[in-house]
Amino acid sequence: MAEQNIFPYLQPTAATAAAELPVMREVAWDFDKDAPILRGGVPVMVEREQAVLVWAWNALHTERFRWACFSPAYGNETPALIGQTYQPETKRAEVQRYIEECLMACPYIKAVSGVTVETAGDMLLVTAGIVSVYGEIKMEVEQIVG
Numbered sequence: 001m002a003e004q005n006i007f008p009y010l011q012p013t014a015a016t017a018a019a020e021l022p023v024m025r026e027v028a029w030d031f032d033k034d035a036p037i038l039r040g041g042v043p044v045m046v047e048r049e050q051a052v053l054v055w056a057w058n059a060l061h062t063e064r065f066r067w068a069c070f071s072p073a074y075g076n077e078t079p080a081l082i083g084q085t086y087q088p089e090t091k092r093a094e095v096q097r098y099i100e101e102c103l104m105a106c107p108y109i110k111a112v113s114g115v116t117v118e119t120a121g122d123m124l125l126v127t128a129g130i131v132s133v134y135g136e137i138k139m140e141v142e143q144i145v146g
Contacts, residue, residue, distance in 0.1 A: 021133060024108050026051040034061065052108050052132045053139060059102050060126075060141050073105040078124070092117045099126055108133050 028037040028044040037044045046054060064075030077098040081091055100112045111131040118125045130137040 021107060023047050024051040024055070024134075026054040029054045029057060031057060048134045049132065049137055052106070052130065052134060053137055055106055056103055056109070056130060056137075056139060057141065059105065060099065064102070071105075076102045088119065092119070095124060095126065099128060103128070103130060 025045055025047050028046045028050070029035070030037050059074055060076045062070065062075040063079050064077045065072060066075070078095050081094060081098075084091070086094065095117050096115045099115055099117075103109050103112045109130055109132050113129040113131060115126065115128045118127075126141045128139055128141075130139065
């Protein structure tokens with residue numbers, strides 16, 4: 001007999017959903033040029049950890065709610081802080097929250113850890129650890145927030 005859930009309105013747990021995810025694939029990305037990597041005009045594909053890193057990079061560099069082709073959950077809201085007169089610590093906390101929300105939209109990302117935000121003028125250097133279904137990934141991203 002199949003296992004029955006006495007609470008059918010509850011969704012499967014994240015662990016169950018992660019076990020059912022297909023292998024993540026993305027177009028390889030040149031992070032220095034901020035462009036896809038092509039060979040002979042054909043995109044190079046990457047899988048697993050590298051694909052999660054590419055997804056995270058692109059999500060963090062896409063303004064949330066700006067492009068109709070993306071889900072409302074996809075993208076980063078830090079550009080909304082440009083011109084805001086928040087105290088530096090408040091702005092840093094908001095950036096950290098926006099980064100975590102952005103990355104957690106991916107079903108392949110289980111947690112975001114160690115988010116640090118350093119300022120240099122209008123630039124932010126954000127460092128974060130991503131715990132994906134494939135393991136831990138470290139990334140650094142520069143953001144412009146005035």
